[in-house]
Amino acid sequence: MNKKMNRYKYIIAAFFIMGSLSARAQTPKGSVLIKNATVLTVTNGVLEETDVLVENGIIRSIGKNLSAGNAQTIDASGKYLMPGIIDAHSHVALEAVNEATSPITSEVKMADVVDPYDVGLYRALAGGVTVSHAMHGSANAIGGQNITLKHRYGTHNPADLFMQEAPRTIKFALGENPTRVHGRGNNNQPRTRMGVEAIIRNGFNDAIQYKKAWETYENAGKQKGATPVPPKYDSRLQTLVDILDGEIIIHCHSYRADEIYMLINVCREFNITKIVFSHVNEGFKVAPELAEYTMGASVFADWWAYKFEVYYSTAYNAAILTKNGVLTSINSDSGELIRHLYHEAGKAQRYGELSDEETLKLITINPAKQLGIADQVGSIEVGKQGDLVIFDTHPLSVYAIPQMTFVDGVKYFDINEDATDMRIKVSATETVEPIYLKEHDHKCMHGVDFFFTNFGRNLFDHTH
């Protein structure tokens, strides 16, 4: 085919892509000029008394004496401006968390069950969090495909919350949760850590066979007059194929050093490089390996001892990992902790004596890198999305209180306009809507009550 023809096809294709983009409903994009703030850019140091201009959802300029144009001006003199906080492990705004019925459920998609009415989104905004990674639970060795959310609270359409630019990610889980649900609960594999490894390894090997079957079919179809019979379609294996092809980032629930090292080796064997470990309480023992072979670790600041595999833990974990060159973030895994991730990051500084910038990276650019969205969010840079938080004092101070939170330049939280009742949707019959302490009371999620080991945590939906 000649070059001209190719170019023609390209133009046609571009036309169709443009068309489909404009057909999609636009999420709101705002313009705002924040003046005279102490700007914590995270990637370019601290800029005193500096203005940041967001136009149509994108940061247009950073500097002094910027003019607002049509944008609204906010005087942030004496206040601190930082990039919107990013939570790399969350279950906020999900109607269901676990499809806990099979050791591999890579076919399920959290995007199918996003609940835009969850007031937890607003609470997260009140804590300065603008992006969260809505994950499948940890019942299965290979869980479902996660969805990265931008907290555009107020919409009735779940798709408005999706961060369309974010790459696909998937949940994996090692250790006690999958062995308890499937092994002890259903007398299925995996019953032990060895079984977890076997499930993952067999899954990938099946996926290779599956890919081959489809390739053979498609190649056979190219022969003239051929009538090949299509293989069975299996979105479970197709998703694993996509992981092997590098299209999906793995986020793996893990605690112990041995199982983390095990999965690193399995991934190396299958040439998988896009993997982030979550929780990673014993990560400090395998820090060099995490640094060399993975996209890092997303940890708790100081949360442990809620089951046997999480006793060997330390509040120095984040600092040790950072100092060993591991891309490290601090996550919430909780509708409560998500409201003060800046405090959680502060703990890593309190123990591990990280610098301000290193500490802020734990909840901004680092989780952005782990979610594959660092080119869009995670720092205050020209050209990035206008996700910003204004704090009254330095966000790593224990006295810090978020004042305003912006997503795409649109203000979604303002402490001075914070109504008592921020729910979007209320029941037409119940004045006090029930709180479900166990998920299965709510959604008949048989066999997943093991996630809930502690009453206080239950209230806030911990499913770590």
Next chain:
Amino acid sequence: MKVNLKFKLLSSLLMLVFYGTISSLTAQSDPSGERRVTGTYAITNATITTSPGKLIEGATILIKDGLIQQIGTSIKLPVEAQVIPGDSLFIYPGFIDGASKAGVSKPKDPERPSDFNPSNPPDEIAGITPWRAVLDNFDSKSSHLADWRKTGFTIGQLVPEGGMIPGKAAIVVYGNNYSTNIIAQNTGLYAKFQGSRGMYPGTALGVMAKFRDLYKNAELSSQHGRLFASNVGLNRPEINKTLEALYPVLDQNIPIFFEVSDELEIRRALSLQKELGFKLVLVGVTQVEHVIEEIKESGTQVLLSLNLPDDKASKKKKEDVSEDSKERIDRVIAAYNNALTQPSILEKAGVPFGFTSSGSKSGDVMKNLRLMIENGLSEAGALSALTSNNASILGIQKFAGTLEKGKLANMVITTAPIFEENTAIKHVIADGYIFDFEIKPKKTEKDSNGTEAVSIIGEWDYTSDTPDGSGSGTMVIEQSGDSYSGKITYEDPSGGGTASSEMKDIELSGNILEFAFDVTVGGSLYQVTVKGEIEDDTITGNLNLVDAGSFPFRATKKPNQSNL
């Protein structure tokens, strides 16, 4: 025994009243004495609404053997026509139910195999049974069906009970019991976002994924079948009855009727439809205003629920509560009022919709329709949703949905315009058979003679007839503050002895008593509601179990102990 059962059916459920019990001379002998004299009827001088908004006054309608022969103001009646004077009566097309579970039961779960694996259960156990026909689990003699006919329904699409894909629907007419009454079978595939307990797919997550996989594999399997039929040297297709049962959906021959409980489920159904491209009808729609654009864009059809939420909040006492609580109650009241406006919002947006009875009680239908009309739905819109719209959604508009020559003789005959407060249904004609209903004069709320107000406080004995036999027990009602509290006993459905429950939402308005109670059967909670009229220490009314039936209820007050 048989005679006894029939007697019970006739007497207690107000089934059929036949015109003439003597068989016609030309017919063969009729020992039952139940065959009617003629199939030709004329209702004269009535106000006839032939289709929503179209009205003929002083008109006569002539029907013969189940078909409408003529409608007009000057009709010559044949001699065999039995004439029903329709002076002061109003005639409407018989209601059509877009999706009904009346008389439909859930098939028993098959036994689990010894090597049962919850991560990969057989389709049948996991609630994936698209090959099932609803009529195989349908009791045409169900009292429920008679209840809906009494409310004006003459045709219903029956939808199957079960798991995520329970089976195929069928359309029946609510006519005489001697016919099968089947109009069409396999009229649609029914589906819902219901996971299976303790096995895959267990949640909406799994149901969505499973649905996509089933659909795509049905496409591939059908492709394989076509290739195999027209080529040699190919492996035979593996016949799978689940996938084969989906072929009519792939071919767009039948739609999927997707049961949805809220807007998020509507969006899920719409996104599956967009990805896979089947014809979609949403069933049981309640909240809808924020998803109307998407519904319009997709060309999806809508069956709105006849159910409305209970107005609990506005009954709450607002004194002595904090400002916050007051605001919270106000929001619930606003949400309740908003729920009432959903049909009118849909109408104004220009989305044609029908109604489904699924999940609602026959006794509440007229009240709910009036509430919808008070909140902006036009009367013509309400009637269309009960008749012509449903006829076109079900694809039966050629012979049902309006009153026209040549259409099925299905109609509702009322004492006043249909949506007026005190209107009663006097006759329902279904498939050309006439069903008569007793009209009780309404009592005024307060007795003007100044007689003592009705008192429900005390101990009552009650009985209720259900198809499984009659049940009985006691109720004790006490005054507690401004409201009532009480306890009701009943035969333990789990077997053996008596169980009791707290009576909830006890309300007395005039001489009408309403209350509800919960019964636990096999770990599931069922709400039973009772509504009855009090007269001289007896309560006569109905006991309702959603989706199970409505049964006669009768209670008598025990004499006051202290008087003995």
